[in-house]
Amino acid sequence: MNKKLLLILFLALILRLISLNQSLWLDEGIQWWAVTTFPLKHLVTEYIKGDFNPPLFHVVLYFWVKLFGDSEIALRLPSVLSGLGTVYFIYKIGGLRAALLGATAPLLIYYSQEARMYSLAAFTATATLYFLIKKSKYYFIFAILMLYSHYLTWLLIPMLLVLHLLPTLLALAFLIPWLPILWSQLNQGLGAATNPIWAGLSSLSLKNIFLVPIKFLIGRLPVDFNFYYAFTLFIPLCLAAYLIFKARNKLLYAWSFTPLILGAFISLKIPVFSYFRFLFVLPAFYLLLVLGAAKTRYSNLLIGFFIGINLLAASRYLLDANLHREDWRSAISYIHATDPNSQVLIISATHSPFEYYDREQSSHIHETDLNRLINQPSVWYIPYAQPIFDPDDKIRRTLDKLGFKAVSERHFRGVTVIRYENPKAKLFSKI
Numbered sequence: 001m002n003k004k005l006l007l008i009l010f011l012a013l014i015l016r017l018i019s020l021n022q023s024l025w026l027d028e029g030i031q032w033w034a035v036t037t038f039p040l041k042h043l044v045t046e047y048i049k050g051d052f053n054p055p056l057f058h059v060v061l062y063f064w065v066k067l068f069g070d071s072e073i074a075l076r077l078p079s080v081l082s083g084l085g086t087v088y089f090i091y092k093i094g095g096l097r098a099a100l101l102g103a104t105a106p107l108l109i110y111y112s113q114e115a116r117m118y119s120l121a122a123f124t125a126t127a128t129l130y131f132l133i134k135k136s137k138y139y140f141i142f143a144i145l146m147l148y149s150h151y152l153t154w155l156l157i158p159m160l161l162v163l164h165l166l167p168t169l170l171a172l173a174f175l176i177p178w179l180p181i182l183w184s185q186l187n188q189g190l191g192a193a194t195n196p197i198w199a200g201l202s203s204l205s206l207k208n209i210f211l212v213p214i215k216f217l218i219g220r221l222p223v224d225f226n227f228y229y230a231f232t233l234f235i236p237l238c239l240a241a242y243l244i245f246k247a248r249n250k251l252l253y254a255w256s257f258t259p260l261i262l263g264a265f266i267s268l269k270i271p272v273f274s275y276f277r278f279l280f281v282l283p284a285f286y287l288l289l290v291l292g293a294a295k296t297r298y299s300n301l302l303i304g305f306f307i308g309i310n311l312l313a314a315s316r317y318l319l320d321a322n323l324h325r326e327d328w329r330s331a332i333s334y335i336h337a338t339d340p341n342s343q344v345l346i347i348s349a350t351h352s353p354f355e356y357y358d359r360e361q362s363s364h365i366h367e368t369d370l371n372r373l374i375n376q377p378s379v380w381y382i383p384y385a386q387p388i389f390d391p392d393d394k395i396r397r398t399l400d401k402l403g404f405k406a407v408s409e410r411h412f413r414g415v416t417v418i419r420y421e422n423p424k425a426k427l428f429s430k431i
Helices: 003-017 026-037 040-046 056-067 072-094 096-105 105-114 118-134 138-147 151-163 165-173 176-191 197-204 207-218 227-246 249-268 277-295 299-319 328-336 348-358 369-372 394-402 423-431
Strands: 343-346 363-365 376-384 405-411 414-422
Touching: 003 072, 003 096, 003 105, 003 376, 026 056, 026 348, 040 056, 040 105, 056 072, 056 118, 072 096, 072 105, 072 118, 072 277, 096 105, 096 165, 096 299, 096 414, 105 118, 105 277, 105 299, 118 138, 118 151, 118 249, 118 369, 138 151, 138 165, 151 165, 151 249, 151 277, 207 227, 207 277, 207 299, 227 249, 227 277, 227 299, 249 277, 277 299, 328 414, 343 348, 343 369, 348 363, 363 369, 369 394, 376 394
Parallel strands: 343 363, 343 376
Antiparallel strands: 376 414, 405 414
């Protein structure tokens, strides 16, 4: 293998290992809970009906956990490996400079560190497009893997049918056994989409449209839509647009824009338009930058400029703990240290990351079981995602009715922990 490629892959690995052991967040906690709770058959035929994704990543992680355990690092390693695979196939399509952009890409790094299917989708899509270009027999295999990795990769199907009709039709035939479960997922998913907060996160809006190129460029760094950000990002965004226009490559254009355009139309009815769901488009973005830069007299300078942006944005995310995922680990450790025999009240839909770090040390109370708190002297309340799952704030109002008073509140990067005490219960306990 090319020594320079090995160095790039090593760099990609190092960047993806930094801060890999940060706390799991909600979706990762749910993923862990699913693959460690259910037998495989139930996981891919029953549980997944409520998780609007194809089954490939669930199956991969199910067996991975059996072999390597369920630490934060172990859970995320399949995504790390998928990220390295993405960089490799970017190289196979576009060469070393494209691979270096992929290796340092802040958004690819972020989702290579998440125990979810987005990195796998980017890997299988990039491999599929490479084998499409080569008209290889492996195209058929990777096309199936891609289609079973993430539903939005299906938006590449029109392009694939035009470019490689029969192998694509054969790959689509392998989806037929999955269609009954997809139908069940659609019925449940459409119901969830009516929640205005969920819908707002992925609806078609100018903000979500602008976030696609911005996040492709700077990754998960926070964005504030003001003059300062507009001024800072104006030159790199315009330069990227110029290079993409300069590239003039129909295949890469189709890979880049077909999913975004079709996703925008779908989002008029079903809210799916979030930049991270289009991670499998990002390799095409970098390939277009390299191709466009090659058609100018300042090719090395331009590529160096975008590599510099990548490294700055990736370093900011990797080294600044405030930009990491929700800190459930510290929140639960704080509860354990403060009150070893604690009772914790948490909305049932968000219990998974709590259970991952609690490991049954605390008494877990769901919002549907508040009667258990009658005459209890204290309880910890974690109001995570309360606007979504408890929009009327019924839990707090019930605690007030039961006589509880909030006595302390701590924040742990996205996770708030509130200590409630019941003076009446303490009084009765002394009689």
